[in-house]
Amino acid sequence: MSSFNIKLFVLSLNLLFIIPLEARPTAHVNIIGNVDKGTLTIHCYSEDDDLGTHVLAYNQAFPFSFSPNIWGTTKFYCDFSTQFGSGNYAVFDNQMLTIRCGLNCVWYIKDNGPCLVINPTHELWCQPWKKPS
Numbered sequence: 001m002s003s004f005n006i007k008l009f010v011l012s013l014n015l016l017f018i019i020p021l022e023a024r025p026t027a028h029v030n031i032i033g034n035v036d037k038g039t040l041t042i043h044c045y046s047e048d049d050d051l052g053t054h055v056l057a058y059n060q061a062f063p064f065s066f067s068p069n070i071w072g073t074t075k076f077y078c079d080f081s082t083q084f085g086s087g088n089y090a091v092f093d094n095q096m097l098t099i100r101c102g103l104n105c106v107w108y109i110k111d112n113g114p115c116l117v118i119n120p121t122h123e124l125w126c127q128p129w130k131k132p133s
Contacts, residue, residue, distance in 0.1 A: 024067040027103045029092050031062045034108045035082045044078040068097065084111045085129025100125065
């Protein structure tokens with residue numbers, strides 16, 4: 001392969017992969033503790049990022065932002081633990097991006113389990129605790 005063809009190939013790769021990475025949108029997830037008379041312990045992570053463990057009081061929030069990958073496979077999970085129950089839940093994945101909350105996902109963690117605010121209707125999509133107390 002000639003030097004010109006190699007340079008053209010490398011330039012093509014840059015246009016296909018590097019430029020779209022710069023232009024990727026930012027997703028926002030906000031976890032809000034709505035557990036009555038108690039605290040919420042959360043640990044959120046993806047395949048690439050570990051956001052650590054946090055303890056939230058009533059109405060306290062833990063927001064985080066990231067850029068989903070270009071393949072649509074970015075997933076963030078959170079382990080939630082309360083006096084009412086606990087479990088591991090996907091708080092962002094491609095299904096949430098496309099049909100539930102878009103790039104702005106707000107979760108209320110309640111006594112009976114985690115609830116996602118559906119955009120644009122603002123209805124709550126709630127799940128029961130996987131491990132009730």
